[in-house]
Amino acid sequence: MRRLSRRKALSLVKELDAFPKVSDSYVVTSTSGGTVSLIAFSTMALLSVLEFFVYQDTWMKYEYEVDKDFSSKLRINVDITVAMRCQHVGADILDLAETMITSGGLQYEPVVFELTPKQREWQSTLHRIQNRLREEHALQEVLYKSLLKGAPTALPPREAVFMQSPDACRIHGDIYVNKVAGNLHITVGKPIHHPQGHAHIAAFVSHESYNFSHRIDRLCFGEEIPGIINPLDGTEKITYDNNQMYQYFITVVPTKLKTYKITADTHQFSVTERERVINHTAGSHGVSGIFFKYDTSSLMVTVSEQHMPLWQFLVRLCGIIGGIYSTTGMLHSLIGFCFDIVCCRFNLGVYRRRQDAQLQTNNLSNHHAPLLAPNAAHE
Numbered sequence: 001m002r003r004l005s006r007r008k009a010l011s012l013v014k015e016l017d018a019f020p021k022v023s024d025s026y027v028v029t030s031t032s033g034g035t036v037s038l039i040a041f042s043t044m045a046l047l048s049v050l051e052f053f054v055y056q057d058t059w060m061k062y063e064y065e066v067d068k069d070f071s072s073k074l075r076i077n078v079d080i081t082v083a084m085r086c087q088h089v090g091a092d093i094l095d096l097a098e099t100m101i102t103s104g105g106l107q108y109e110p111v112v113f114e115l116t117p118k119q120r121e122w123q124s125t126l127h128r129i130q131n132r133l134r135e136e137h138a139l140q141e142v143l144y145k146s147l148l149k150g151a152p153t154a155l156p157p158r159e160a161v162f163m164q165s166p167d168a169c170r171i172h173g174d175i176y177v178n179k180v181a182g183n184l185h186i187t188v189g190k191p192i193h194h195p196q197g198h199a200h201i202a203a204f205v206s207h208e209s210y211n212f213s214h215r216i217d218r219l220c221f222g223e224e225i226p227g228i229i230n231p232l233d234g235t236e237k238i239t240y241d242n243n244q245m246y247q248y249f250i251t252v253v254p255t256k257l258k259t260y261k262i263t264a265d266t267h268q269f270s271v272t273e274r275e276r277v278i279n280h281t282a283g284s285h286g287v288s289g290i291f292f293k294y295d296t297s298s299l300m301v302t303v304s305e306q307h308m309p310l311w312q313f314l315v316r317l318c319g320i321i322g323g324i325y326s327t328t329g330m331l332h333s334l335i336g337f338c339f340d341i342v343c344c345r346f347n348l349g350v351y352r353r354r355q356d357a358q359l360q361t362n363n364l365s366n367h368h369a370p371l372l373a374p375n376a377a378h379e
Contacts, residue, residue: 033332040328047320055313058260058305067254067300074179074252074267074296078106079155079172079218082186082290083113083211086169090200092191093175095182106173110166113213122156126234133229155217172218179296186214187289210242214290221252221267221294231271243278243288250294259305268301269294 082089086108115123171186188210189202216235220228237246249272257264278286 083213113168
């Protein structure tokens with residue numbers, strides 16, 4: 001009984017076989033079939049390898065939501081060099097609520113404004129990257145994914161100490177401000193705060209010493225991440241007028257960065273530049289200096305690194321192999337069909353009927369010939 005049940009089970013399994021086997025005696029091989037098979041197998045192998053590289057690659061996904069965090073502080077990272085002596089220049093922040101943020105987190109360092117050849121080469125490379133970023137924004141994804149590969153984004157230090165005396169002031173450090181619109185400004189004189197407003201002591205600085213030529217080595221908001229290039233990094237402005245005014249209008253967007261290597265809360269920003277010469281007699285009023293007017297966006301962007309799931313990779317791989325196998329089989333049959341027609345190796349329609357009629361006539365003539373021969377001989 002057990003053997004009978006096993007035989008029934010095996011016969012049932014055989015009936016469910018969706019891949020029937022063809023005996024080798026019925027299989028006909030050909031040179032063209034072998035050539036097509038080699039091409040198909042090579043194409044399968046090539047596309048499978050390329051699909052594996054696609055599986056290893058990642059892409060950045062952008063999601064948008066309303067920023068509900070209003071109580072936290074916004075960090076501003078500053079590294080700006082101004083072509084004036086440190087005792088003649090001052091920097092501070094005044095936000096929309098008329099709250100003055102002292103520059104206690106900023107340091108003033110006397111430096112030489114002119115760059116060394118190595119630093120100038122670094123700045124030229126940074127300018128080329130910035131031009132590519134303006135033309136092709138997708139390059140930022142490459143920067144996000146390679147931010148921990150050790151790519152230096154800070155100005156390299158000087159190789160040697162110059163004999164030239166410092167003629168500029170490097171203002172660098174970080175400041176924590178409220179998440180409201182504000183104005184980071186660098187102008188003549190040290191800032192002071194009094195109950196009726198905000199001012200800079202500029203009476204003891206001669207007008208001839210005004211020079212707001214500057215270089216922005218680093219300006220970013222939020223957590224500072226190495227490898228990320230910001231829109232104003234490497235910006236250099238040279239002026240020959242003492243009353244020059246530079247304005248940068250910045251829109252800051254809170255950004256959460258989530259990759260397989262790092263998770264950080266940072267900020268992206270876009271900027272619009274404007275510069276003009278202060279001339280009160282011509283109606284161009286204002287104060288000479290460098291002004292960064294920023295405002296925070298109400299939207300928050302989440303940038304996450306995505307990877308293709310394993311099941312999707314297997315499905316795509318099966319689609320490649322099965323599609324190429326089926327397509328090459330159909331193409332081989334179609335080419336063989338066309339080749340047979342061109343070479344007249346089989347006939348269709350009227351030609352087949354004519355051939356059948358001719359065969360029947362030949363058969364009849366062959367059958368009647370032996371019967372007629374004896375009668376003719378008897379006569």
